Amino acid sequence: MHFPIARRPTLNKRLSRHLWSRVAFLVFVCVALPGFAATEPVALPQAGETLALGPHIEHLEDPERSLTLEEARASADRFRPNSSEVLNIGYNRAGHWVRFQLRNSGAEPLKRFLEFRSLFADRLNLYAPDEQGHYTKVESGRLVPPPDRPFQSRNFVFPLTVPPGGEALYYLYVDSADTLTIPLYLHTDTGLVHTELTSRSWLSFYQGLILTMALFSIFLLATLRDRVYAYYIGVIVVHQGLFFTLFNGLGYQYLGLEDPWWSREAMSVLVSLSMWMIMQFGRVLLATRDEQPLLDRVIVLIQHAALVIMALSFVVDYSVSIRLANPHGAVTAAAMWVVGWNSLRKGNPAARYFLIAWSMLIVGGIAYSLKSWGLAPSNLFTEHSWQIGAAIEAIFLSLAIADRINTESQQRIRHQQEAQLAQAQALDIQRKANDMLEQNVKERTEELRKANRKLQQLSDTDQLTSLSNRRSLDRFLTHTIARARIDRKPVAVLMIDVDHFKPVNDTHGHQVGDDSLREIAGRIQNSSRWPADMVARYGGEEFCVVLPNTDRQSAMSVAQRMRESVASEPVTTRIGRLKLTVSLGVYAAVPTEDDSKDSFLEQADIALYQSKQEGRNRVTLLGATAS
Known part of the structure; x- marks a missing residue:
């Protein structure tokens, strides 16, 4: 009989402890549950600040787009936290609810601005509580005409008045036919102005x-x-x-x-x-x-x-x-x-x-x-x-x-250059091209000017000997005589002929003859005095040299030097070395009004003829002969 009585206090203590633990748990749930209704409250940004709300929001998917605010609030346990700055939904036909808490520790309401920084939301419904806890709905989004939106901005902005003395829980509903992201930012007035x-x-x-x-x-x-x-x-x-x-x-x-x-x-x-x-x-x-x-x-x-x-x-x-x-x-x-x-x-x-x-x-x-x-x-x-x-x-x-x-x-310029080169093949066309180039030289590019000079040089050059040709000689001699007539300066003309050249062609062929003419032309060119002198191929095996501002004695010295340069050593050809000489005729005078290029060439040719008559390999100056 005493044993049960002795154990009753122990049993009562256990029942009492169990009961008190249940009560304590219920009290804890009642007290703590409101604190888990949303993520931790966010302190309002201060003057000039902007706060990204992404890490402080929770979201709930509304597949049928049918939930009311009351139903969303009743589904508190279905909201899921977000940790990134921007909540990315992607393409999704469902609606989405977002909630966040703001804390105003002051004694006065504070005005802030909630920015939805994406232009692809069709409907945005913000539910903001007042001081009595009643919610007011504010609409925005692409389907709301711009004049009817709560704030005139290129993004969707909601002015917020946060009640004083605690936390306020806000709900935002958003849906879109486009790809959906939820970038939320909280601004002060100066922060919004700075962002805008x-x-x-x-x-x-x-x-x-x-x-x-x-x-x-x-x-x-x-x-x-x-x-x-x-x-x-x-x-x-x-x-x-x-x-x-x-x-x-x-x-x-x-x-x-x-x-x-x-x-x-x-x-x-x-x-x-x-x-x-x-x-x-x-x-x-x-x-x-x-x-x-x-x-x-x-x-x-x-x-x-x-x-x-x-x-x-x-x-x-x-x-x-x-x-x-x-x-x-x-x-x-x-x-x-x-x-x-x-x-x-x-x-x-x-x-x-x-x-x-x-x-x-x-x-x-x-x-x-x-x-x-x-x-x-x-x-x-x-x-x-x-x-x-x-x-x-x-x-x-x-x-x-x-x-x-x-x-x-550049392609057009290249085509023009090619056209100029083709036109230069005919004498008349080339002359017209030269005239045109001279008239438009300032309007052409540097490349066209270089091409024109090259064409001019080719047209005035003998292709075999690379000396000036007959046409260039006539032009140069005419100009030199006209200038000397004005300046009263003498001009000397040397006519040169290769001695016994026909047997070279007949015996060895024209290619050997060409080799001989090329080397003789080079020796004559190297024996001239300065660039003002012109050495030209007159025709066949004949050459002509024009010496501006040169008297008879100087002309004879140049002629002798040219004769000796040819006779001093054999000429190299493709078949070997050939011994060749030249005969020269010299005419030098101060031009008068009756003189012309033809008269100077004729006098020099007469002197050349005398050299050939008197045995060749010599220089003749109209009546004076020098070996």
Whole structure:
């Protein structure tokens, strides 16, 4: 009997401990459960600050897009935390709820601004609590006309008044037919102004650059009338201009476009039209029809697909058209890059700039996508990387056009040079070409001037001996006599004939005779005094030397030197060395009004005849003979 009584206190203690532990657990759950209703409260940013809310939010998927605020609040255990700066959803037809807590430790309500930094949300419904805990709904998003949005900004901004003295739990509902990311940022008024100013400064620079290049291209199109500029202007206006204006949410501010169609459906239309325009520009710039016919046909098929998608964008739902336009854009990017690479391999210099331009656009688009998907940080570069790539693309595409025009200009110059060389084969045509070159010498390039001088030299040069020819001799002698007549200076003319040259041709052949004439011509040329003297082939085995400002005695000295240079040693030919001599006739006088080039040549020829009559290998000066 005593044993049970002795154990009862112990049993009561155990029951009491168990009961108190249950009570303590229930009290803990009741107290602690509200604290787990959302992530930790976020302290409001102070003056001039901006806070990324991504790591402080929880999200809930609404597959049917049917949950009310009350149902979302009742589903507190289904919200999942997010740790990245940007919550990336991707393509998803479901709606999404986001919640976050803000703490205002002060005694007065504080005004802050919630920015949804993505322009691809169709509906945004913010549920903000007041001091009594009642929720007010504020609507925004692409389907809300810009004048009806709570705050006028290119992004979706909600003004918040955070109640004092504790935490406030906010709910945000978002859905989109587009790829969905949820980048949330909390600003003070100065922080928002700084963010807006930084963003608008870049966009203003970008739009100013694009506008300048478009106007300059219009001027070049009107001046050069090259259709490649027309397609380039189309790329600038449609892609870099209109598309990015709507892409950046500036359609209402700049163009007054209030209809939500311009925020959604117009995007797939403009993407497809931009891709068609870029492909057409690349085909003309790189001449793919001639240089890459197979790839050109592929590009044409992709262009037709762009037109089909653009047409469908007017009749099908945006969720369908954008899912067609985005893969089509990726295919276009890959195809045009391959076209640019092949064109570069084929030696097209414009392809260098085209490939750089296209690569920069692709890199910028990838960087922007990585930012949108939360795989890259959101900063000034990633926020505008696509536009940066587009701006670089526009610059390098203009350089590609300039290089193409420069190449065509060089080709035209080469064709002109070839035409000049062909025309120089006939004497009359060559004279006309010389006259034309003299009239337009200041307008021609340095290459054309060099070609003209070379043509002139060829036309005045004997092809066998490389001496001046008869025509050049006549022109030079006429000019020299006219000048000497004015200056009252003597002119000397030497006529030279190779002795017994016909037997050389008859015995050894004309090729040996040519070898002999070439070497004799070189010896005569080397025996002249200075560049002012002209040594020319007069015809056959005869040579003529004109010595300006030279009297009879000096002329005889030069003639003797020339005779000795030939007679001093045999001439080298292809059959061996031949002993040859020359006879010279010299005439020197101060020209009178009755003298001409023919009279000087005639007198020198008479002196030459005397040398040949008196035994050859000698110099004769009209009545005076010297061995």
